[in-house]
Amino acid sequence: MELKKYLQKVIYTVVPVLLFTLITTVANANDTTTVVSKESSFKGNLLIILFSIFIVVELIIIGYLIFSPSTSNEVDSVTGKPKRRRTLWERFNNLKSMEEESSIELEHDYDGIKELDNAAPPWFTIGFTLSIIFAFIYMYRYHVVHSAPLQIEEYTIAVKKAKEEKAALDKLKPPKVIDENNLVLLSPAEIAKGKEIFIKNCATCHANDGGGGAGPNLTDNYWMHGGSLKDIFISVKVGYPQKGMPGWGEILGLEQVEQVTSYIKTLKGTKPAIPKEQQGELYKEN
Numbered sequence: 598m599e600l601k602k603y604l605q606k607v608i609y610t611v612v613p614v615l616l617f618t619l620i621t622t623v624a625n626a627n628d629t630t631t632v633v634s635k636e637s638s639f640k641g642n643l644l645i646i647l648f649s650i651f652i653v654v655e656l657i658i659i660g661y662l663i664f665s666p667s668t669s670n671e672v673d674s675v676t677g678k679p680k681r682r683r684t685l686w687e688r689f690n691n692l693k694s695m696e697e698e699s700s701i702e703l704e705h706d707y708d709g710i711k712e713l714d715n716a717a718p719p720w721f722t723i724g725f726t727l728s729i730i731f732a733f734i735y736m737y738r739y740h741v742v743h744s745a746p747l748q749i750e751e752y753t754i755a756v757k758k759a760k761e762e763k764a765a766l767d768k769l770k771p772p773k774v775i776d777e778n779n780l781v782l783l784s785p786a787e788i789a790k791g792k793e794i795f796i797k798n799c800a801t802c803h804a805n806d807g808g809g810g811a812g813p814n815l816t817d818n819y820w821m822h823g824g825s826l827k828d829i830f831i832s833v834k835v836g837y838p839q840k841g842m843p844g845w846g847e848i849l850g851l852e853q854v855e856q857v858t859s860y861i862k863t864l865k866g867t868k869p870a871i872p873k874e875q876q877g878e879l880y881k882e883n
């Protein structure tokens with residue numbers, strides 16, 4: 598073969614294959630970066646192995662296409678020239694070459710149009726047979742002996758497993774720690790509990806509606822010790838014993854202190870019956 602032709606052939610076959618390989622590798626790489634558990638990293642490895650096998654097969658086919666001679670050793674009895682070899686495509690599909698087509702021509706002539714009795718391609722026959730065999734195995738396994746779960750069962754199994762894993766994880770989590778650094782305004786249900794605590798423990802000095810009495814008004818914007826969630830929490834937890842405000846942390850527990858703190862936050866701007874005069878500084882929410 599001429600060198601130029603040879604090189605042309607190499608470029609025409611190798612370049613598209615390399616491009617294809619590159620594209621699929623990138624796609625595959627994206628896939629494997631999302632790998633999280635051991636199980637899926639095994640899947641990632643399997644993909645790479647399959648992919649490598651795929652490339653090797655590709656290379657073998659390329660090699661065959663480049664190096665196989667285009668003529669066979671047989672000599673055509675009529676022309677005396679070496680016969681053309683059947684192409685890979687013709688072999689793959691079990692096609693007769695043009696010269697041999699007359700042997701499979703059907704007898705019927707449709708106004709000059711003739712029909713060829715081509716055999717079904719071997720890949721089709723094999724695939725068809727395999728799919729029938731597969732269908733029987735599938736039926737037997739999934740619907741007769743039930744040795745593997747159906748999709749819907751697979752789903753329920755997966756959900757159950759996830760629930761168990763979550764329960765195990767929840768057990769590992771440390772119980773909620775309440776302190777002034779992780780406060781949030783609680784839910785309405787918790788705030789309702791806070792109100793009960795307030796009426797029971799605080800109303801004697803701050804009035805039922807928070808308007809104040811022996812203790813200061815908790816509904817206005819003026820605070821002696823700060824009006825943020827954190828400030829109020831600390832005021833309630835530690836108290837100001839020498840000024841007549843007990844520390845409630847020990848008495849109520851921090852969970853209740855947090856609840857009553859959230860409740861006090863909701864008192865802002867309400868109109869108490871007998872509001873006590875402003876004490877402390879104007880607090881601005883930041």
Ligand code: HEC
Nearest residue numbers: 798799802811812813820821822823832833837840841842
């Ligand atoms: C025995 C009376 C008394 C009781 C009961 C009481 N307090 Fe007080 N409280 C006070 C006094 C007095 C002050 C003012 C302290 C000061 O002058 O520093 C105060 C201050 C406060 C402050 C700070 C207000 C500010 O302006 O910074 C908050 C918040 C507070 N109380 C919440 C509560 C809560 C919640 C309860 C119930 C769990 C409660 N108090 C029960 C007397 C009381």
